[in-house]
Amino acid sequence: MFDGIGRRVVSIWFPRLASDRALRARPVDGPFALTLKQANADRLYCLDTGAERAGLHRGMAYADARAFCPDLQTRPADPAGDARFLRMLRRWATRYCPWVGLEGRDGLVLDITGAAHLFGGEAMLLSDMRQRLARAGLAARIGLADTRGAAWALAHHGEGCADPGQPLAALDHLPVAALRLGEDTVTGLTRLGLRKIGELERTARAPLTRRFGPEPLLRLDQAMGRQPEQISPLAEPPHYGVRLTLPDPIGLFDDVMAGTGRLLDQLCARLKTQEAGARSLCLTLRRVDQEAQTVELRLARPLRDAARILPLFERGVREVDAGYGIDQMRLEATRVEPLPVRQLSHVSSGRADRLDDLISRIGTRIGLENIQRFLPVDSHIPERGFTIAAAAWSEPEGSWASPRPRPILLFPPEPLAATGPRPPERFRWRRMSLSTARVTGPERIAPEWWLPDENWRSGVRDYWHVETRQGRRLWLFHTPQNPGWFVQGEFA
Incomplete structure (x- = not known):
C-alpha cells in the first residue's frame, strides 16, 4: 500500500521508551538514567525528564554525569528488552487499525485511512492514544499527516496534525532534519542557509542534487506525497x-x-x-x-x-x-x-540421532540437566582443561589439544615423602610401596596469573610420567619454589 490522495498516517514517537519501561517496572525518586557500555566506557543511554532538567544528555559519559548530578540513579540498559516492548506496543496499536509497523527503535507508524470514524474522528482517535499511553506511564509524541514522512516530521519536530492535502503548510517552518536526513547532509544544507523545509522546497533542485545527491529531494518528495513510501506491518508470529x-x-x-x-x-x-x-x-x-x-x-x-x-x-x-x-x-x-532443512545423501545415516533420542528418553525420567558431558577448555592447567555441561544444551566439541599425554584419571594432589628435583626411586603412595622403573619428563606448567587459584599459588610445577615396577603409571609433579612431590593422576 502506497501514499495517495485521502490517505492518513499516524507516527508515534516514544522519546524515552527505555527509561519509561524501566520506571514502569520499578519507579524511583529523583533523576534517573539507563547506562550502556560503548567503546569501553559507560555512557548515558536514555534519561527521564528529571535527568534532562539537570543538564544531562544522551551519550554523556557516566562519570561526567555523576559529577554534574550526584543524585543520579542508574541501571544497565536492555536494548533487547526495549525491542520486545516496542513489539508489544505495536500489537496494542492494532486496536486503532490493522496496518501498524515499526519506525526505528522507538516509534510506530499507523495507516489509519478509513478507520478514524470508528473513534469519532481523527481528533478523538489521537486523544484516545495520548490518554492511554499517559496512563501507561509512556511519554509519546504523535504526528498525523497524509504521508509517512510528514507524520514522522511532525512527531519528532513539531507534534501536531497536518490538514488533508496540505503537507507543506504544516512542514514549512520545521527544520530540514525533520526530513530524516543524515547529520552530514543537514550540516551541509544549514551552511548554505537552507534551515527550514519550506526554504528547501523553494530552492532549485538541480544544484542540490549535484551537491548532495538524490537523498534530500527524495525525502522531501516523500514527505510531500510526490514519491510513494511503503508501510510494512510486522507479521504476527507463528503460533505452534x-x-x-x-x-x-x-x-x-x-x-x-x-x-x-x-x-x-x-x-x-x-x-x-x-x-x-x-x-x-x-x-x-x-x-x-x-x-x-x-x-x-x-x-x-x-x-x-x-x-x-x-x-x-x-x-x-x-x-x-x-x-x-x-x-x-x-x-x-x-x-x-x-531447524533448517538438511541435505541428505547416501553417506548420511538416519540413525545418527539415536543418541539425542536416548538423552530425551532418559531425561524424561531424571531430568535433562542431570545428563552431562565433558567438554574441552583451552587451558594448559590440568584441572581447568575441561568443563561439565548438560548434554541437552551443548554440542560435542573436538578432542583435547595437549602437547603431552594426560592421565585418564585426575584427582587432588596427594603428597609424597620425597626430595630432590627428580622422581624418587622408591616411594609410598596409598599404603603401597612402589619402585620406579621408567620416567618421562619433566613438563613444566606455569600458573595462569590472570585467574586466581589458591592451589597454584606455589608457582610452577614440573610434571613427570612415572611407570612403576608394580604396574602403576602415575602422574607426579614437583614444586621447585616450595620443594615437594605430589601425585595428581593415573594413566590407564
Missing part, C-alpha cells in the same frame, strides 16, 4: 499450537496416544513450514469435569519428526488420570528453535 475436540470422551492409553499422534502430525507440519523444531512441548488433556491434566516433554535437540517424538510421550500419558473421560486435547510447542 493445535487442538482436537472429541465427539465422545476417551480414557484408554492407546486412544490418548492415537490422538496425540494426530496432533503431532499437524504440529510438525506447521514446524516444517517455518523451518523450526520443538524443544519443549506441552500436552493438555481436558476431562469432561473441566479439570485439565498436562504432560510436559523436553527434548535434547529441536525436533519436528512426529514418529520420533510420539514414543517419548508414553511415560507421561500413562500417569494421566482420565477420570470420567477426556473430551479435548491440545498440544503446544512452548519452546521453538530454528
Whole structure:
C-alpha cells in the first residue's frame, strides 16, 4: 500500500521508551538514567525528564554525569528488552487499525485511512492514544499527516496534525532534519542557509542534487506525497499450537496416544513450514469435569519428526488420570528453535540421532540437566582443561589439544615423602610401596596469573610420567619454589 490522495498516517514517537519501561517496572525518586557500555566506557543511554532538567544528555559519559548530578540513579540498559516492548506496543496499536509497523527503535507508524470514524474522528482517535499511553506511564509524541514522512516530521519536530492535502503548510517552518536526513547532509544544507523545509522546497533542485545527491529531494518528495513510501506491518508470529475436540470422551492409553499422534502430525507440519523444531512441548488433556491434566516433554535437540517424538510421550500419558473421560486435547510447542532443512545423501545415516533420542528418553525420567558431558577448555592447567555441561544444551566439541599425554584419571594432589628435583626411586603412595622403573619428563606448567587459584599459588610445577615396577603409571609433579612431590593422576 502506497501514499495517495485521502490517505492518513499516524507516527508515534516514544522519546524515552527505555527509561519509561524501566520506571514502569520499578519507579524511583529523583533523576534517573539507563547506562550502556560503548567503546569501553559507560555512557548515558536514555534519561527521564528529571535527568534532562539537570543538564544531562544522551551519550554523556557516566562519570561526567555523576559529577554534574550526584543524585543520579542508574541501571544497565536492555536494548533487547526495549525491542520486545516496542513489539508489544505495536500489537496494542492494532486496536486503532490493522496496518501498524515499526519506525526505528522507538516509534510506530499507523495507516489509519478509513478507520478514524470508528473513534469519532481523527481528533478523538489521537486523544484516545495520548490518554492511554499517559496512563501507561509512556511519554509519546504523535504526528498525523497524509504521508509517512510528514507524520514522522511532525512527531519528532513539531507534534501536531497536518490538514488533508496540505503537507507543506504544516512542514514549512520545521527544520530540514525533520526530513530524516543524515547529520552530514543537514550540516551541509544549514551552511548554505537552507534551515527550514519550506526554504528547501523553494530552492532549485538541480544544484542540490549535484551537491548532495538524490537523498534530500527524495525525502522531501516523500514527505510531500510526490514519491510513494511503503508501510510494512510486522507479521504476527507463528503460533505452534493445535487442538482436537472429541465427539465422545476417551480414557484408554492407546486412544490418548492415537490422538496425540494426530496432533503431532499437524504440529510438525506447521514446524516444517517455518523451518523450526520443538524443544519443549506441552500436552493438555481436558476431562469432561473441566479439570485439565498436562504432560510436559523436553527434548535434547529441536525436533519436528512426529514418529520420533510420539514414543517419548508414553511415560507421561500413562500417569494421566482420565477420570470420567477426556473430551479435548491440545498440544503446544512452548519452546521453538530454528531447524533448517538438511541435505541428505547416501553417506548420511538416519540413525545418527539415536543418541539425542536416548538423552530425551532418559531425561524424561531424571531430568535433562542431570545428563552431562565433558567438554574441552583451552587451558594448559590440568584441572581447568575441561568443563561439565548438560548434554541437552551443548554440542560435542573436538578432542583435547595437549602437547603431552594426560592421565585418564585426575584427582587432588596427594603428597609424597620425597626430595630432590627428580622422581624418587622408591616411594609410598596409598599404603603401597612402589619402585620406579621408567620416567618421562619433566613438563613444566606455569600458573595462569590472570585467574586466581589458591592451589597454584606455589608457582610452577614440573610434571613427570612415572611407570612403576608394580604396574602403576602415575602422574607426579614437583614444586621447585616450595620443594615437594605430589601425585595428581593415573594413566590407564
